[in-house]
Amino acid sequence: MEGLDALLREIRRIFTAGSTETALAWLLVAMIGGLLAGLVVSRRRRGRHNDVEYLFLASAAATRKAREISEIEAFARKASATAEDLKARVRRLRTGHFLQVKVYIDHSNFIRTWTQIVHSRDRPLEHDVDWARLPQVLLEETGDWLSSARKAPQALVYRGTNVYGTLFEESYFKLLETMLRLEQTAPDKLPLPIRLRKETIDRWREENEAHKIELMRTIQGEIGYQTVPILRRTPREDQIFSSNFTSGGIPIAPEKMLDTHMATDLIGDATFDVYDIALILSEDSDFVPAVDFVQEMRNKQVIHVGFGGHMNDLRAKCRYRIDLGRERLFRRVQRAGGADSAKPPAAADGNGGNNRSPASGKRPGG
Template sequence: MERTEYRVHIFADFWNYTLSVQRHRAGFSTDWKKLPKVLTREAGQLIDPTAMAVYSGMNVYGSYNAETETRLKNWASSVLDVFPGVNAKFIPRTRKKGPPLCPSCHAPAHKCVGCGADMRGTEEKGIDTRLATDLVSLAWQDAFDVAVLISSDQDFVPAAELLQAKGLKVIHAAVPPSGWHLKQKCWGSIDLTQHVNDFEFHKKSRTP
């Protein structure tokens, strides 16, 4: 019996996506209300143009610097997370255990010689694990038929292969040529550069 409907769930690696799309088009701003609609539409076209593709939700995973990126944290929780079907999971980045090393003598540089600030950078911990865990967990709960994975990280290859072994379809969405290895392991792919005009955010002009 032919299917007449496919439930599409989107999993977005926020920083991986944001940095890659801005390399493609400097200053690009995403309309996060439009993005899942565009991806659901394109996933449906790839799988079966005669069937209905239904948006079942979007999980967005990201991190922020607790000292300097409070606006990002607030936007994720008070704006992004309240969009229809969106579940935003943003966590603070942690300090690296060790400081950077001098490229010449390899001595650790603990503090800036100019201002005395801590030279240790921050790093993202646990984002990939959360995304992969939710991808598999929601699949096992029969929450979707098609997963659209927005990332170029090949660490998601095992999760994509596991879902497809279960009979689900995973579609890779990225800015080429990033994520070539992950794309190979997915059922299909969406070239985001072909659709950026459909989900670009435009500020509304004020009426004088």
């Protein structure tokens, strides 16, 4: 403490006017102040320099990135143009030599029509379509059409068959059984009276299982086939009053995504030149926009395959139609013994119908 007091007295003496050290002390203070001010100014200038340098580097990086993106886009455009030119050259080279053919089948739609035409009112659980023979017959009919139109190439190249089918979940049949019990015990809990018998539900369940086996095993096991099974959405029991129903009080299990899957594959395969000619086995007019696109924008040809001579929107849009009913052409794609496997018409159910299945005929699934 005494040392600090002595230091303060000495400083006071030095800075007192008239002291010999006063001028030197003030000069030293001025030099220190000037040095500190210079350091502050230098630091501020350095900060501004760093900001400018950072902005310059950021601008240069952004410019370089934009140039790289522009170069990539230019390369992509050039590659796309080259690919289109290459595909056009390949098409010109193969013109008159071969055409690629692919088949697209709406399984539920095709089987419903097949059953109505081939088996009348009878509905065998096991369908007698010869899936191995079907593409061969269709390619022969396509070749005959091209020959008659004087467009026949030296060969038709088969690119495979896509089969799209819808299936019911087991929960749908359990829902029907629950509604059947409520009809007998508490009919006021149902939105509509349900006209259905237990035997009919069991029959529908068997047919749905037969469809599943056909899609997942029989057809999938054939060479060149690819199956796309799609499950229908079962209405929730706690939301049954907001569901849609048939006139017989049967809840509708909506069919979702089949049309989208099939149309997407039809357009995608056309874009990548998987086929030159597409054969569609369906009567659904929802495919008309996709057929329009592949024929007008991708320069492909679409052939409709079905039964009968009546016209609809889909048939009218296609370049040609193969009528499986003409001269009983369907016999060529029917398994041996199929024509003799007919059974007596099914007994009518409580709905006044013929036990029409949700998997064939007019389906409660929509």
